[in-house]
Amino acid sequence: MNLSRRRNASQGHVSRSQSIRNDSGASFGCHGNYFGVTGHGGHVIARPRVVAIYWDHYFTTVSDSVVTMNQFITELVTVTYMDGLSQYGVGRGSFQGAVVISTINFPTPNSQHPGVTFSEDDMQRQLIAWLDMGIVTPQPAGNETSLVYLIFAPSDTALSLGGSTSGFCGYHQHAKRNANGPDDNLFWAIVRGYAQAPSGQNFVDSISYCVSHELVETFTNRDGNGYFSGNGCEISDLCEAGGSQQIFTVPFGRWQVEKYWSQVNGACIGPGLEPEISFSTSLLRFGTVIVGGGGESATETLRIRNVGQLDLSVTIPEPPPRPFPFWWTRLDVVIPPGGRKDVQIEFAPTQRQIGDNEGRMVVQGNTPESPTSTELRGTAKKGIVP
């Protein structure tokens, strides 16, 4: 969710997002809206450096939560999960460090003002105060375009976003803080609703979907002048939920993360996940067929398997016309990960193809190496006419 565009009257989707039921962070208008995104001013974070800020007593008492979340963020921003963002000008980044905020020195908002919500502006003022005091480091440079502050909100405090306290798991925001140019230089995101679990892994599992969501959107739309769709959906919003509107995550090592929209693929992609096509053979041999006798054709099966982790879309166009001696029916199929599809190919030579025959069957798929092909070979012999 991009908070900044909430203030722009032309961006209507954010209000709809409030109707989603489980604090997902985006809207019905975004899910499955695959018209795609454009880059506007191209304001992205090319080399993200993430600073984690933990503001709850829980993080002082269960230090494993901080250790494990730091591991998760590090893996998220330094390895393959980021690679699909290169099309937007965002490369792999780094984990800059973490700060656990003392709730003795900085009591949670609710503990000071029970029942009063804590707005975007409140949070931003607090973040700037921490930066001014040197509690949170490093400070953004005057022309900063890489530092991102990720805040884990106090669990007893009701965050508000555009005046509403429901309908989001987090948001990201931007501002100027001692900026030395026209562009914003302070970029931050906040998440909430995590489990205060005794195990760091369980804590991360409860909120990793939202962390991946907000970081990806911060990286690709740092100040509201980056990548989003015509109706204001950012690249995680498009992919966070399936048809049931349930939040959809995919495994990433020992973590669970959201997919994000890939404009070049025209699809939601995950952490280094791809469909991968595998053929039972790259050369189908049909042996010898006697032309003019009884058995005038031979049939072989090519098995296509999806050994990747995303759906594989396969198209096999119709074969060339005669005298091409091989025949199959056109195929358009989606093969799920681990799935397979058998294709029957017939070698049916005529008198004109006596001798050795070669051909190719082209297979198109949504894979980097597409199109691929399988070689076909068969020999035709003249039969004895009775």
Ligand SMILES: [Zn+2]
């Ligand atoms: Zn979002």
